[in-house]
Every structure is written in structure tokens, then in C-alpha cells.
Amino acid sequence: MKTRTLGTSGLEVSAIGFGCMGLDFGYATKVSHAEGVSLIRAAADRGITFFDTAEMYGPYTNEKMVGEALRPIRDQVVIATKFGFNIVDGQSQGMNSRPEQIKKVADGSLQRLGIDVIDLFYQHRVDTAVPIEDVAGAVKDLIAAGKVRHFGLSEPGEEIVRRAHAVQPITALQNEYSLWTRGPETNGILATCEELGIGLVPYSPLGKGFLTGAMSKDTPLGEGDFRKLLPRFTPEAMEKNQALIELLRRIAEEKKATPAQIALAWLLAQKPWIVPIPGTTKLHRLEENIAAAEVVLTSADLSAIAEALAAIDIEGERYPAHLMATTGR
Secondary structure (H helix, E strand, O other): OOEEEOOOOOOEEEOOOEEOHHHOOOOOOOOOHHHHHHHHHHHHHOOOOEEEOOOOOOOOHHHHHHHHHHHHHHHHOEEEEEEOEEEEOOEEEEEOOOHHHHHHHHHHHHHHHOOOOEEEEEEOOOOOOOOHHHHHHHHHHHHHOOOEEEEEEEOOOHHHHHHHHHHOOEEEEEOEOEOOEOHHHHOOHHHHHHHHOOEEOOEOOOHHHHHHOOOOOOOOOOOOOHHHHOHHHOHHHHHHOHHHHHHHHHHHHHHOOOHHHHHHHHHHHHOOOEOOOOOOOOHHHHHHHHHHHHOOOOHHHHHHHHHHHHOOOOOOOOOOHHHHOOOOO
């Protein structure tokens, strides 16, 4: 597996990481703890060194799964987790990024993961009730205490990034970015990362499964699948957005690849400090994702994709209004 460095931080990771959320959270199909441990170890055996989790996933169960899988090879991997939600009786009750809460979450995550230091600690969503300077200061304290190595933010706006970075340098931003979610190109996030030397870790790089080409308007979403809440996953939107899948299939056929591999290769071709973190519950999909790092898109390929994309209107917002309101703050 090729490696990349997140911005100018010196944090080197595999070119493609593993987003572990979907193993047991967010979707109707979940794997058992043992199955999740096995798949994470399979990812590490195949060269993935960058694993993403959060206390919110489960809550708590995902961190325990990741910890058990990676403890035997702790010195060979980078583990990212997140703080920021107020979890009460297993449910999210809004945001909580008060400094004392951040430090409490760090201790809990270290215990669940069974490690001595968190490699990358993200604020999961910006908490408008707490100045970002206080958040960055709390993580700075954790770094000084040896409990955290690197600081990150998820779905912040440009101003927040600059204010936080002035207090504690940010290693990575985790924002949604893919062929059908291209906000970072226009909202200042990509430019700010470039300017400040910050890496970008796109989550949902495969469009929550849609960009694999395996979904259609007739694909049933099971009970507990959060995609039922998302405007892009109505049958009408999925039917209209098949134009994007047809484009991916055409390119994939030319490159002897799959639509998912083209979607990931496109992200990798945007900037050398971009590291997508696709998730999966299936070994063959994991291997497919890993192989995307070997797919080469030339400048001519990228120009052709850009021209084709310009003619495609994506139907539906990526989140409903109440969730969109927690992004770009």
C-alpha cells in the first residue's frame, strides 16, 4: 500500500484508510464484534494503517472493536477517534465540547481502545456553544499530557479552521468529499488545507454506498439504516442520480476497474494530502477499495471526468436541514 502524509504534520498513513463506523453503527446490516475484529485485522494485513472510529459509534462499541483488533500491532497503525457529542443513556443529546468533557472523552476512548495515546483526535462536529479556541486549547493540553498526538476537526467552516489552527495546529480535517459531494472545492476548505498545510480525510468517499454502482431506486434500506433520512436516498433521487453511476461505469470499463475504484482514484488524484476512508463490512469490498490506490487517472482522464460531471445535476441534499445545520460552522 502506498502512503501519504497528512498535510505538513509528518503523520504518514496508508493512501486509503478504513472508516470503521459502518461495521456496527448507522446501517441496517451490522457485523458481530468478532467479525468486525477479523475484518479490521484483514485490512491491516493488506497494508491499511489508518483506522477511523468515534465514541459515538455504538456508542462506544466501535472503539472497543477497533482497539481489540489493533492492539497487537499498535506501533504499526494510526488510530483516529472523535469527541463532541453529548451521549446520555446511549443516545446523542446534542453537542458537548466543553474542555472538561473533551478530556473526559479522551480518557474514555483510551480505555476502550486499550492504548496509551490517541494518534488523531477530531472534534466530531463544531459546538457553537463553546469557543473553538477553548476546544483547541483542551486538545493542546491533551497533547502536552501525552494522551493525544494530533488534532483534527470534522465538518468545520473555514473561519473555525483558522481560529483553531492558531491555537493548536490542525493535522487533518474530516469532511464529506466525493464525486457527488464537492463542497470542499467551493467553500474554502481545500484552499485552506493547502494554505495551512492540513490534510483532508474525506468520509463517505463512496457516497454511502451509492457510488459503488450497487444501488438503484429499488434497493431496500433496512430498519435502522440512517440513509432513510437522507434526501439523496429517496427512490426518485437515486433514479435521477444514476447518470453519475453511468459515467463511473464508462470510465471503469476503460480502466479495467470498478465504479468504486474510479471514485476513490478520483479523490486521490485531487491532492497528494487527501486520504479517503471508505468503510465496508465485506472482505471483497475491502480488497476492491485497497486496489483503487493502484488505479491511475491521467490529466486527460480527469479533464474528461470534470467535463462530464459539469453536465450532471446531483439530485437531493446530502443531509436533511437539521443535520446540514451542524456542518460548515
